[in-house]
Amino acid sequence: MLKSEEDIIKIIENDTEMMKILEAASRMKLPDWWICAGFVRAKIWDSLHGFEYKTSVPDIDVIYFDNKNLEKTVEKKLETELRRILPAVPWSVKNEARMHLINDIPPYYSAEDAISKFPETATALGVKLDKNNHVILTAPHGVIDLLNLEVKPTPYFKETIERAAVYEERITNKNWKAVWPRIKIYHA
Secondary structure (H helix, E strand, C coil): CCCHHHHHHHHHHHHHHHHHHHHHHCCCCCCCEECCCCHHHHHHHHHCCCCCCCCCCCCCEEEEEEEECCHHHHHHHHHHHHHHHHCCCCEEEEEECCHHHCCCCHHHHHHHHHHHCCEEEECCCEEEEECCEEEECCCCCHHHHHHHHHEEEEEEHHCHHHHHHHHHHHHHHHHHHHHHCCEEECCH
């Protein structure tokens, strides 16, 4: 049974495929980088549901923070390089230092700040490797909701009616309950 951040780290470190993906991202030497969202959430929810297979995620979200180069072309070059290393992985690379321009919000001050403002607490997390290839986990809102199979809006998505509507739309569109029937959905 998964009960803590340490349990999450251990299950990821014991997953050869996840470690290969983390190692590939680590090779990019990106500033303040993380693989986040569904990469971690799906693994944990699969485990908590007792699934023997791995639920596929639409993309592997690699984020980083580099306020010195906000060109979108850099992200595309990084995706190309990652596809060269692991061609079967659906890579998505985003520089969080520029995402405020796309989302029309105040700038983030780090990748972890961006993660803290993801829509759901169970998705607002990321992992990366330290210099010894050990998994590091960031979970600005903790891991209790993730481990309890609870989908709740982050505080940032409860601040305005517009953000709450985005959260509600995501919950509908993602339809996670069809894949993981034991999750509990909370509305904004």
